[in-house]
Amino acid sequence: MAKVEQKTTLAKSDLRDALREMLLIRRFEEKVEERFRAGELPGFLHVAIGQEACAVGVCRALEDGDVIASTHRAHGHALAKGTHPNELMAELYGKQEGCSHGYGGSMHLYDVQRGNMGANAVVGGGLPQVTGAALAFKMRGEPRVAVAFFGDGATNIGTFHEALNLAQLWKVPAVFVLEDNKWAESTPESQHSPIGDLSDRAKAFGMKALKCDGQDVEAVYKTTRKALEHARSGEGPVFLHLDTARLSGHYIGDPQVYRPKDDARRLRETRDPITLLRDKLGLSDEEFQELDAEVTAIVEAAVEFAKNGTDPAPEDAMRNVYA
C-alpha cells in the first residue's frame, strides 16, 4: 500500500500528462463527430466533450487491478483506462481489431486486460455488477477496487439504488462516480430529480459521499484517491460526486432544441476542463500547440488504423454467443 500513500498529489509533470490525455480524448471525440457526420461510423454515439477531467482524474488515481464499468458515454473512460486509441477507433468502425472485436460498438467498449469491465448502454446497468465485482475482491481478500461511472440521470433508476444499498450493506470496495453534467439527454436535472444536491442520494444508504469540481482534474484525482483509500481499507464504498458539464449534444447529431442557446457556449467559455488546466499550468500557445499536434497525430493514426482494419465475416456473428 506504500504506493497508495505516495500518490496523493500530482506533480507538475503529472498534470501535463493529464492535460495531454484530456486533449487526446477531446481530439478523439471531435474526430469521431466528424467521421460520424461524414457517414463513416455506424450506430449511436455519445461523446464526452467537457467531461475529460472526470475520466482522466479518476482513472489516473486507480491502481493496477482496479476495474471500471462505464456508460453509454464511454470513449473517454476507455481511453483514460488505457485502451489504445487505435483499438477504440477500430471498434467504432466495427473492425476485428477493435477493443470489442466489432461486436460491441461505441456503447459496449470492453478491455478486460486493462481493467475495463465494459461500457453499458442501459442506464444504471453496470452498477450492480460493480457491486458484485467489488464483492468478489472482498471475498478473495484482494486489495482491488471496482469503480462505476454513471450520470445524474442514472440516479433515478431503481438499479442505482439497489446497487448502492447492497454495496454499503456489504461494505464492498467500490466507488460510485457520478458525472453530474446536469442533463439526462434532453431532461434537465430539475425535471428528473427533486433535490438540489445529488450527493443527498447517498444518504439513503448512509454511504460516504465526496464531492468536487469535475472540471479540475487535480481535484478529481485527489478526491478519487481519498475515495479509493476509504474503499480499499475496508471501510466501505464511496459516492463520488463530480460536478461537470456536457459541452456537446447528448448524442452526435443532437440539435439540442431543448437547451437554452447560450448554455453550452457559456459552459465552453467558463467550464472547459482543458482550458482550465492549460491556464493553471500556464502553458504558452506554442507549448499547447505542440501537445495538440502530438495528440492530433495519434487520433489521425487511429483513424488510419481503423480504416485499414479487418471487417468481420458475416458468419462471425455466430461466434461468442456462448463460451
Added chain:
Amino acid sequence: MAKVEQKTTLAKSDLRDALREMLLIRRFEEKVEERFRAGELPGFLHVAIGQEACAVGVCRALEDGDVIASTHRAHGHALAKGTHPNELMAELYGKQEGCSHGYGGSMHLYDVQRGNMGANAVVGGGLPQVTGAALAFKMRGEPRVAVAFFGDGATNIGTFHEALNLAQLWKVPAVFVLEDNKWAESTPESQHSPIGDLSDRAKAFGMKALKCDGQDVEAVYKTTRKALEHARSGEGPVFLHLDTARLSGHYIGDPQVYRPKDDARRLRETRDPITLLRDKLGLSDEEFQELDAEVTAIVEAAVEFAKNGTDPAPEDAMRNVYA
C-alpha cells in the same frame, strides 16, 4: 376541507372505536391462523398481528375518496379501509362473495368501492401505482390522497426509490406509509438496510418525513392527519414512518427458526398495540371482554358466511381476463 380541520384529534369514543377495530383485526387474524392450520384455507397467508394500530390509525384518518394500496400483509388494511369481514373471509375461502370474488386471495384483496386499490404480492409493486393514482387526482384537481403501505424490506427494492422520486418530483398528493416491523421475512433490518433509521430513505428525494410510534393508534392517526394535510394542500407527498412490531411469524406456519426465541415474546409483552390502547383507555376486564365478545362474534359470523359462500365454477376462471 372543513372536515379535514376538525379531525385532528380523537375523542375517547373514537379511541374506543379504534380499539374495537384493532381487536376485530386481531381476532380475525387469529381465526385465519386457526382455520389455515385446520386445513380450510388455501394459499399463502400473512397476518398483521401486532400491526393493527398502523392500519387503523392511518385508515381512520382518511377522507372519503382517498385510496390505499396494500401489501402481502393485507387483511388489516382491508378491514380498516372498510371491507366487511364477511367479504374478506369469503375471499380467503375462495368464494364468489369474497371481496375479489375468489380471483385474488389473501395477497390480492381489492375493494374499489371502499377505496382499496388492491393488495400486492410483489414487494413494492403497488408504490408506483399510488404515485400514478395521486397524479390522476392532481391532474383532475380532485382533493384526494393516495396512500401506499409497505414494509421495511420494501425500502430495498428499486421500485420504492423510483416511485418516491417520481412522487416528490411531481408533488403528487401521496402518502407512503412504512410499517417498519424490523423484519423482511427472516431478514432482520441490520441485514437488509445499512442505515439505522429508515426515515433517511426519504432524504434521497427531499421528501418530507414524519415518524411516530406505530403501536400508538392515536399517534398514528394524528401523524397521518398531518401527512394528509400536507399532501392534500399540494405541498407534495409525505414519507410516514411507523415504528411497529411483527408479533407472529412472517407467514402462517413460519417456525421462525431465524428469530431469537424471546423477541416475539418480549414484543408481545411490551409492544402489543391492543394492550397499550386498552391500558390507555383504562378499560376494565369486563369492558374489554364485552368488546372482545362482540368482535369475536363478528369473526365467527364471517367464517360462517364464508363457509356458506358459493364456490366459483371452474370455467369462471376464464372470465375477467379482459375487460
Added chain:
Amino acid sequence: MPELTYREAIRDALVRAMRQDDDVFVMGEDIAEMGGSMGVTQGMLAEFGPERVRNTPISEMALAGAAIGAALQGMRPVAEIMYEDFMTLAAEQIVNQAAKHRYMSGGQVSVPVVFRTQGGAGWSPGAQHAQQLEAWFVHIPGLKVVFASTPEDVRGLLWSSIYDDNPVVFFEHRTLYGIKGEVPEEIEPIPLGKARIHREGEDVTVIATGRLVHEALAAAAEAEREGVSVEVVDPRTLQPLDEEALVASVKKTNRAVVAHEAVTRMGFGAEVAAVLQYQAFDWLDAPIERVGAKFAPLPFAPVMESYVVPHAEDVLAAILRTVNKKV
C-alpha cells in the same frame, strides 16, 4: 387522402385523442421538449403543456407503474418506453400488475393503459438497443399486443388501443418511422384482433409482422417473377390473434412462411406455426417455414448485424423452399 409518415401517424392518433379527451395523456423519457427519442411526440408539448406531455426521469418501472395507477383511477395514459430493451425494466409492472389487476380483483377494475415502445436493428446500435421482445408479452394473459407496420395501421390501431379498456403493449419499429402512406382524413379505428391481407396470392402465405411485412412484400414481388403467387398477411395484433384469418389463408395456399425480425427461437413465429400446423394440418403441403433473427445477440459491425437479422431475400428463400424451388 393525406399522406403521413408512420411517425406522424402515431402522433396524429395521440394528438387527436388528447384533443377530444382530457383523460388521455402521454408520458415518457425525453418526450416533452425533445419530442421523444424518435421524434414521435414533437410539437405536442407546445399544444398540451407539461402536465399532459409529461417528461419523466429514467425510471421505466415507476413510469409504467404510474401510468397503471393513473389508469386505475380512470385516466387513459400512453406511456412510452424508449427502447424495447428497457421493457425488461418495466416488466414487473406490465406483467404482474397491469395484466392482472382486472383478473385478481374479480373484474372490479380495468387498466386502460398503452405502453408504446420501439426497437429494431439495421442501424448498428448494438445488443442493448434493438431487441424485439414482442413474444414475451404474447405469453401473458391480460395483455393485448399490437405491432403495426404501416402508417394507416399504426394510427388506427393506436387509436383503438388508447380506447381499449385493457393494457396494450404497442410495438413500433425503429426503421419504419420514416415510411409514408396514405391515411383516411378522419381516423378509422382498426379493431384489435383483425389481420390484414396486404396482398392476395395462391401458392404460399407469408405471415409477417413489423418491418418484415415490407420485406415480405418485396419477396412476394420477386417470387411472382419466379412464378410463385404469394399472399402476405399481417396479423397486426399479436394478441388477440386473428387465427381465423391466418388459418383461412393457409387453407387456401397450403403453404406458410412466418416472418419477423425477432429471434426465431421462441419467437412469435413459433406460436403461429404451432397454431397453423394444428388447425390446418390436413391442408399443409410443406413444413411451415420460420424466418427470424439468427440465434445471437445483435452485433455492432454492420456486416454481422445484417447477417443476424432477416431480409427480403431470406423470406424469398423460405417461400421458394416451401414450393420446392431452387433459384
Added chain:
Amino acid sequence: MPELTYREAIRDALVRAMRQDDDVFVMGEDIAEMGGSMGVTQGMLAEFGPERVRNTPISEMALAGAAIGAALQGMRPVAEIMYEDFMTLAAEQIVNQAAKHRYMSGGQVSVPVVFRTQGGAGWSPGAQHAQQLEAWFVHIPGLKVVFASTPEDVRGLLWSSIYDDNPVVFFEHRTLYGIKGEVPEEIEPIPLGKARIHREGEDVTVIATGRLVHEALAAAAEAEREGVSVEVVDPRTLQPLDEEALVASVKKTNRAVVAHEAVTRMGFGAEVAAVLQYQAFDWLDAPIERVGAKFAPLPFAPVMESYVVPHAEDVLAAILRTVNKKV
C-alpha cells in the same frame, strides 16, 4: 443408491460444489438463517458462513447484477430468485447483461452464473406467485435454460450449470421439492442439451417439462390401459434444445404431444411444435397437440386454479386425440 428429495438433491449439488470450490457461493433473499423460502439452502449457513451463504435484501435486480459482476471476476455465484414472478424484476440484468457480455466483448469475458428460481401452481398462491416464465429466457441468445423434473436430474443438471461458463437460468418447480428419487452416490454431471427418455413407446411421443413430466407419465400409464403406447421425453434443457432426440422420437411414433404448466400461448410447446412440424413433417400422422395452462392469470380459488393448469387427464386427452380415440 441413496434416495433424495428434489430439494435435497439441489442442496447436495450446491454443498458439494461449495466444498470443492471456493469460487462457488450462493446468494438470495432469506437463504441464510431461514434456508430459503423453499428450504433448499437449509443448514448451509452453518457449514459455510454468511459470506458464502449470502442473504440479500429484497433487490432482485441488484442481486442478479451483483452475481453477474462477481462472475465477471471469476466467481461462480448461484443466485436464487425466490419466485419466477420476480424474474421480471431481474430481467434487465439477466437478459441485457448476463446474456450479452460475452458477445458484446467479442469473447473477452464469460459469465459463469446460475440463476435458480421456482414457480408453479397447485397451492393457490394467486396470480403473482406461480407463473411459469421459462419461455421468455429460451428466446434470449446467450442464456442456457434448464428445467429439471427429478431428483437425479436436478442434481446432475445443477452441477453442470454451476460449472458451465455461461449464464444458466435454472427452473425448479414448487410442487416437486418433496418428491423422492434415487441418485448415484457420487454426482454424475448431466450435460446441458441432452433430453431424457423417461419411458419408451411406439404410438405417441409426449414431450414434457417440469411437473408435467410426472403428469405425462401418469397419462402414459393410463393410455397403455387403453392400448396406446406412449413415449415420454423430458428435454431437461430447454436451451440448448436436444432437437435431435425429440425429432428422432417423433419420427418413430409419428405423433406428438407437448406439455408444460406454463400458458400454452407462446409457451415453450410452441417452439417444440414449430421445430417438430418442420423437421418431422413427413412423419407426422396427426397435428401436434399442445397441453399447457389456459389463457388466464392464475386464479386464487382452488377449483379455478385447477381448471387453468393442466393435469394428467389433459395430457391423456391430448394423447387420445392424436390417435383419434374417444374415451
